[in-house]
Amino acid sequence: MSSQALQILADGEWHSGEELSEALSVSRTAVWKSLKKLSGLGLEVEALKGKGYKLKSPLSLLDKEKLKEQLSASDTLVSGEAIHVHWQIDSTNEEAKRELLKQPNQPVVILTESQTQGRGRRGRVWQSPFAENLYLTIGWPFTAGISSIEGLSLAVGLVVADVLTELGIADVSLKWPNDVLVANQKIAGVLIDISGDPLDCFNAVVGVGLNVNMSEAVIDQSWTSVLSQTGAYAQRTDLAAALIERLSVLLSEFQRHGFSHYHESWSRYDSMKGRQVVLSMGDQKVFGVSCGVDQNGAVLIECDGTIRAYNGGEISLRLV
Numbered sequence: 001m002s003s004q005a006l007q008i009l010a011d012g013e014w015h016s017g018e019e020l021s022e023a024l025s026v027s028r029t030a031v032w033k034s035l036k037k038l039s040g041l042g043l044e045v046e047a048l049k050g051k052g053y054k055l056k057s058p059l060s061l062l063d064k065e066k067l068k069e070q071l072s073a074s075d076t077l078v079s080g081e082a083i084h085v086h087w088q089i090d091s092t093n094e095e096a097k098r099e100l101l102k103q104p105n106q107p108v109v110i111l112t113e114s115q116t117q118g119r120g121r122r123g124r125v126w127q128s129p130f131a132e133n134l135y136l137t138i139g140w141p142f143t144a145g146i147s148s149i150e151g152l153s154l155a156v157g158l159v160v161a162d163v164l165t166e167l168g169i170a171d172v173s174l175k176w177p178n179d180v181l182v183a184n185q186k187i188a189g190v191l192i193d194i195s196g197d198p199l200d201c202f203n204a205v206v207g208v209g210l211n212v213n214m215s216e217a218v219i220d221q222s223w224t225s226v227l228s229q230t231g232a233y234a235q236r237t238d239l240a241a242a243l244i245e246r247l248s249v250l251l252s253e254f255q256r257h258g259f260s261h262y263h264e265s266w267s268r269y270d271s272m273k274g275r276q277v278v279l280s281m282g283d284q285k286v287f288g289v290s291c292g293v294d295q296n297g298a299v300l301i302e303c304d305g306t307i308r309a310y311n312g313g314e315i316s317l318r319l320v
């Protein structure tokens with residue numbers, strides 16, 4: 001019932017207790033109880049005598065049927081049955097792994113309104129407030145061993161950057177390996193896990209977190225959202241459809257092409273090329289000038305006149 005109530009309140013307008021109890025066919029006390037449950041999801045419901053109830057801000061809820069319709073009308077390579085939309089789960093990457101155990105070697109798409117244990121790279125927490133952003137994972141079968149997905153995470157970042165640019169957002173860039181930035185503030189991140197046998201047939205579990213309508217959050221790095229960039233609440237279902245369509249094409253073609261096919265496009269978004277950077281790998285630090293990425297997706301850093309390729313670590317600008 002809370003989900004039906006939320007669908008009514010999602011417009012951010014006032015709705016009377018009477019209207020809600022009629023629409024949900026329950027008593028006004030039951031309405032009040034179900035609205036109280038919404039606070040457990042981190043949602044703030046305002047209540048005012050004579051006016052009724054309203055959400056603090058409007059919400060764009062995921063619409064599974066609309067998503068399936070949009071995807072069936074496009075060139076996407078995932079079937080409607082492969083799409084799972086949740087209300088709240090631990091992490092879409094973890095849920096994708098669970099689904100892949102049930103049906104190995106079949107693409108699977110997981111979306112959720114919120115995550116209780118959203119994961120970022122390097123053990124960080126990924127903030128996942130209810131119905132504000134996109135938390136999306138696609139599980140995709142690969143047949144040629146782990147080396148066949150070298151550079152995949154960069155190519156996924158590239159797809160997200162293209163989708164944002166097509167929305168009319170200016171100044172989109174990429175920070176190796178796969179942070180998507182707008183005006184140097186992080187808007188999206190990519191986390192790829194593996195399930196199955198890395199030497200043979202395995203699934204790439206491709207998680208994407210995109211800040212969509214989030215306007216407040218405590219995050220220890222500078223961040224932005226689609227709302228902040230466009231000034232308008234985005235329809236999350238439309239954005240999810242665009243991402244799933246593009247990512248499914250990428251995932252179906254990546255094994256054949258490898259990263260070199262995407263190298264030139266990635267380089268056009270490279271926010272670090274030619275700049276003084278520091279690459280941190282645990283306690284080790286490499287200081288130098290970023291020379292872009294190579295054909296396999298490794299970052300190239302020039303240090304004392306020598307250019308070396310690095311596959312791991314975290315790059316940041318060196319303040320000189």
Ligand code: BTN
Pocket residue numbers: 090091092093094115117118119120121122124126134135136137179188189190191207208209210
């Ligand atoms: C990063 O640190 O930049 C990567 C963030 C990846 C977050 C996404 S949200 C969907 C998927 N599920 C997770 O738990 N993490 C990824």
